[in-house]
Amino acid sequence: MNTSTSLAECVDGQRFWYDMLEQATIGALTPRGLRRLALDENDNRARCWLVDQGRTLGCEAFYDAMGNVFLRREGLDPSLPPLLIGSHLDSQPSAGSYDGTLGVLAGLAVLRALQASDLPHQRPVEVVSWTNEEGARFAPGASGSSWFAGQREAASILDTVDDDGVRFADALTTCLAQLDAHEVSYRPDPFIPYAFLELHIEQGPVLESLGVPACAVKGIQGVNWYSIAVNGQANHAGTTPEHARRDAFTGAHQLITAFREAVAEHGESVRFTIGKFALEPNATNTIPQQATFSIDLRHPSAAVLTSLDNAFQRLAAETWSGCNVELTVSSRVPPVEFDEQLVETLDASVKKYAPDAPQLVSGAFHDAIHLAHQCPTAMLFMPCRSGISHHPDEHIEREDAEVAVSAMADAVGTLLVR
Template sequence: MSNSVAPTPGAAVSQDRQWDRLMQMAEIGAIPGEGVNRACLTPLDREARRLLIGWAQAIGLSVSVDPIGNLFLRHEGSDPEAAPVLTGSHMDTQPNGGRFDGIWGVIAGLEAVQAIRESGTPIQRPIEIVAWTNEEGGRFAPGCMGSMAWSGDKPANTWDAVTDPQGVTFKQALLEHQQAEADLPRRTLGPAAGGPKPAFYLEAHIEQGPRLEAEEMDIGVVTGIQGSRWFVVELRGETAHAGTAPLGLRKDAVQDMIRAITALNALMTDPQDVLRFTVGRIEVSPNTSNSVADLVRFTIDFRHPDKDVLLMNGDAVENTVRGAVKHCEVTVTERFHALPVEFDAVVQNAVEDAATAQGLKTLRLPSGAFHDAQFMVPICPTGMLFVPCRKGISHNPAEYSSPEQLAAGARVLAAALAELANR
């Protein structure tokens, strides 16, 4: 073996190349404070995809897109008929997002595949890097549309009528996107269209939580993802003059909202502090200081790793609200429902073994945030690896992982992908 050839895929990972690509990507949609605002299916999204495609083609990967805009970059193995190993994440960001959430999983996939190629590591299965459409749900809600459609969790036309804040439908935005990428080869919608399933799915992501940093760990071996249920509660009362209407005659939507949230807090009490319950958005109408509110709409984001708790408490939300309010009409709508998933032991072990072999410290932990990987679990053995991020901050310009932390993650990803591609 010549000295210029790196002996392992991990050793062929380039910290500088990966960091440089991330910083180039961060310029597309840059916002003040080192943040990024790059919504899905926008010209900025397409610019980022073209940059990625250029890097992939320069090293000989083949490019294709599916009907919902998921983008695939393929490295051939020795057996082109073998089911591929799939890796990747998403390229869209939250409106006030950072430089690493999602995009690192895609760039790390490219870095890992490039390292496998440059090290001359023989692999049997093809490896495909995927960038899923609309993971964040920032422009079109909910998120994970690309992975949900691809896996067959929901039909691809489910969200056609969903609009962005400007009133553009998802269907229109997707059509425009497809026209702008008409030169790219098309592929079918994967397993959802009866296509072949991948052999494995492994997604790399920043932790988005504080544990790896606090416990001075290098790599998170993700054991699963907790379940999420999102609701919108609408309370309809009656508006009145704040100075004249007697309290006893009012149908005050804000007062009923307080009763409802107080009752929900009691429902969601968890001495172990495992349960996550958030009311993060409240709309009040008419929203003036001297009028009684006739309408309140508030969101509930409820998460738990235990399916039974998720179902029991989630199913109790509507009756809890109804039992608490005094005067208002109540409507409760469920907007998102994802059961908890557990990741595959083979994929977890591939990550752990790759990290340990490189002298890195690992921690097994569940994911509090949801990810595209959630929807791969019914399709094939699935797993994720995390790298630490500063103070656990994400969805914010302050989001940060160091070049060294991200390079360690890419080295583990490269070794684990090579291992899985020979299984």
């Protein structure tokens, strides 16, 4: 057997689903859902469970200085950089059992398929579970992948503290000791993979609405966060005529209308959200003296984000209903475009199962955003019901998952014979 199609045919969908059900018992909530916070007891047990699965396939297991766990299926040429597949096993406090785990167990399913197919491959294949992607216990998240890809210093990660005052470094020591006791090999340093692939639930409604079981992901949107204050003058709502007002709500309303018009020039792909809004003094019969609000602005193109950033700054420099405006950029994360060739490879594999599959841009962050700085990287998405994640109601269809995992295996087959 040496064609990519054959590797996909060797995926054991039933076994994959059984793996999904089994891991979901580690940290299960009653009556449903999952709580497996980074480096807690369940997260560490999940690491050992993953190691055990790899060992039954003859894979060696490794952990690194950040507690990332790797299962290695050796290649005919062990000196070649490995093809890396994975995601994360940690969860939000009250989560479903698919976010992250799906990508790790898709990698495991590929290892099982490689074992079953006996496909000869020069380069090694490794499955990884990255430490603390969620950032729910230790913020910010993506600790393991950002450190691995050289995007963040270890010291800044080790010093973070959870709500109970536990340092990341101390929780990590416990985790590494358990992996030691489980006789997992210590391979402290990062390396440059041949490529990184990650399957994840979409966490949005698009695939479900299209009725498509999977798709290639060509990048991750950039996001700018803004804090805006519109400063007017408080006055009596009954006695102050329109022309004598400096109404901060009216100013904010007009400014937001102008922001929306600027956004509309860039079409449907811009995501513009006002999630926070407050008035001072916030009384029914008092003209507001201040309106404050947030903007979450996302787009896959750095050029579009820059253009809108300029437009927002320009509009904020104007006066609105007699009010001046202070605009602060509280965060700027540039977009990531995944490796074009790798995206095409994934897309071709997906389309064997779903000819109408789109290529999406991820609206949320993933470990892949960091790996993209380290090696050719791309992702697969699969639908989740109503776009819900980070909640016990998170749900995927087994049939969709089997297609997604088969597409992943198909792409791996292609990459291994390239």
